[in-house]
Amino acid sequence: MKYFSLNDKNHKVSFEEAVVRGLAPGKALYFPEKIGALPKEFFQNLDKLSKEEIAYEAIKQFIDDEIDDDSLQQILKKTLDFDFPVVPISDKIGTLELFHGPTLAFKDVGAGFMAGCLGHFVKKGALGKITVLVATSGDTGGAVANGFLGVEGIDVVILYPKGKVSEIQEKQLTTLGQNITALEVNGNFDDCQDMVKKAFSDSEISEKRQLTSANSINVARWLPQMFYYFFAYKELAEKDMLAFSVPSGNFGNICAGMLAKKMGLPIAHFIASNNENNVVTRYLESRKYHPEPSVPTISNAMDVGNPSNFIRILELFNHEFKPLSKQLSSFSYSDNQTRNAIKEVKDKHNYVMDPHGAVGYLGLQEFLSENPEYYGVFLETAHPVKFLETVEGVIGAKVEIPVSIKDAMNRQKKSIEISDYSELKEYLIQ
Numbered sequence: 001m002k003y004f005s006l007n008d009k010n011h012k013v014s015f016e017e018a019v020v021r022g023l024a025p026g027k028a029l030y031f032p033e034k035i036g037a038l039p040k041e042f043f044q045n046l047d048k049l050s051k052e053e054i055a056y057e058a059i060k061q062f063i064d065d066e067i068d069d070d071s072l073q074q075i076l077k078k079t080l081d082f083d084f085p086v087v088p089i090s091d092k093i094g095t096l097e098l099f100h101g102p103t104l105a106f107k108d109v110g111a112g113f114m115a116g117c118l119g120h121f122v123k124k125g126a127l128g129k130i131t132v133l134v135a136t137s138g139d140t141g142g143a144v145a146n147g148f149l150g151v152e153g154i155d156v157v158i159l160y161p162k163g164k165v166s167e168i169q170e171k172q173l174t175t176l177g178q179n180i181t182a183l184e185v186n187g188n189f190d191d192c193q194d195m196v197k198k199a200f201s202d203s204e205i206s207e208k209r210q211l212t213s214a215n216s217i218n219v220a221r222w223l224p225q226m227f228y229y230f231f232a233y234k235e236l237a238e239k240d241m242l243a244f245s246v247p248s249g250n251f252g253n254i255c256a257g258m259l260a261k262k263m264g265l266p267i268a269h270f271i272a273s274n275n276e277n278n279v280v281t282r283y284l285e286s287r288k289y290h291p292e293p294s295v296p297t298i299s300n301a302m303d304v305g306n307p308s309n310f311i312r313i314l315e316l317f318n319h320e321f322k323p324l325s326k327q328l329s330s331f332s333y334s335d336n337q338t339r340n341a342i343k344e345v346k347d348k349h350n351y352v353m354d355p356h357g358a359v360g361y362l363g364l365q366e367f368l369s370e371n372p373e374y375y376g377v378f379l380e381t382a383h384p385v386k387f388l389e390t391v392e393g394v395i396g397a398k399v400e401i402p403v404s405i406k407d408a409m410n411r412q413k414k415s416i417e418i419s420d421y422s423e424l425k426e427y428l429i430q
């Protein structure tokens with residue numbers, strides 16, 4: 001399978017090159033040259049297949065034989081070594097819990113899969129040493145740190161905005177050591193992301209280090225997110241009209257869902273649920289795409305002013321507004337609405353949502369109120385314990401802390417503070 005640059009359809013690379021480079025020249029994103037539909041029987045027989053078998057069938061066309069079947073199956077087994085349950089909330093609504101991985105974030109799947117692929121390519125020996133450079137608004141950092149920890153031949157450098165990630169998130173990305181370094185940036189997530197993008201086009205850095213990105217722009221992080229939708233469908237196949245509400249920030253997750261649909265997965269509608277960083281909500285209302293600087297919210301992993309992956313969604317629809325707007329709705333909510341939703345669902349259904357899932361719930365509820373013929377699923381993208389203060393404050397009760405988190409909380413934070421690009425550069429070329 002070849003991947004082309006969304007800036008230049010003639011620039012084509014292999015899967016391996018797309019993974020290693022992260023971004024195409026001119027900071028463009030890679031996109032698969034072909035998206036083949038899977039056979040109908042595959043979808044009819046999902047209940048007879050294991051997670052690993054489903055994932056293998058879904059991802060195989062995007063990798064071809066660049067990774068041998070044994071290795072690919074091993075990578076999938078390791079990456080998907082936890083549950084993805086759909087938990088019913090009411091008659092019409094279920095939640096797909098994506099937080100049962102090692103850092104309690106849905107990003108564990110993308111990060112684990114990418115670490116597996118990159119580790120595989122490095123082991124073959126031709127690449128030399130690689131540095132994964134990544135900006136995080138919260139959960140990416142921990143998931144990437146955990147996924148790459150101890151992978152030979154790969155160093156990981158994580159930029160995160162000082163004071164803008166939760167305590168648990170910070171612990172997860174600053175305490176592992178080994179091949180993982182955390183840079184604490186005086187700025188917001190967009191500043192971190194801009195610095196990372198700049199470093200990629202800086203030739204003085206590329207002379208010293210072979211950089212790649214582990215943000216959701218990397219195809220190896222983006223593509224495996226489609227598995228969630230196959231797994232959920234396996235449990236919900238008897239429902240005719242399925243709508244998925246995805247709490248969205250950089251739009252990698254929802255875009256992977258829409259890719260799964262393009263491959264034939266019978267999902268009828270998608271809802272991009274946003275906090276007040278709502279460039280896509282405004283786009284679908286006005287047809288005008290106006291990125292804005294991000295504003296901080298209690299669902300901080302979605303505080304993204306200019307979502308990188310939205311261009312991939314446009315590409316899936318050949319940049320045609322009408323078909324896209326038929327398949328995708330988008331709503332935006334304030335922190336207060338989000339808090340109220342957490343409280344309402346706890347009181348009514350005895351289910352505790354995290355702030356991101358709560359935004360997803362709100363979007364789903366709004367969509368279903370006008371489209372009652374659907375069964376709706378919202379994605380729970382993080383465990384509520386990762387946003388302990390907010391959630392406990394709202395529900396007025398304690399949230400039980402899983403053991404894995406207790407361990408992280410007792411470890412020592414280690415980070416390097418930086419304020420501007422020159423300091424990042426200095427660190428990378430020292």
Ligand SMILES: *Cc1c(COP(=O)(O)O)cnc(C)c1O
Nearest residue numbers: 139249250251252253301381382
């Ligand atoms: C990253 C993240 C999101 C946003 O996902 P995108 O793929 O960037 O849209 C939502 N919720 C949580 C908890 C996250 O960590």
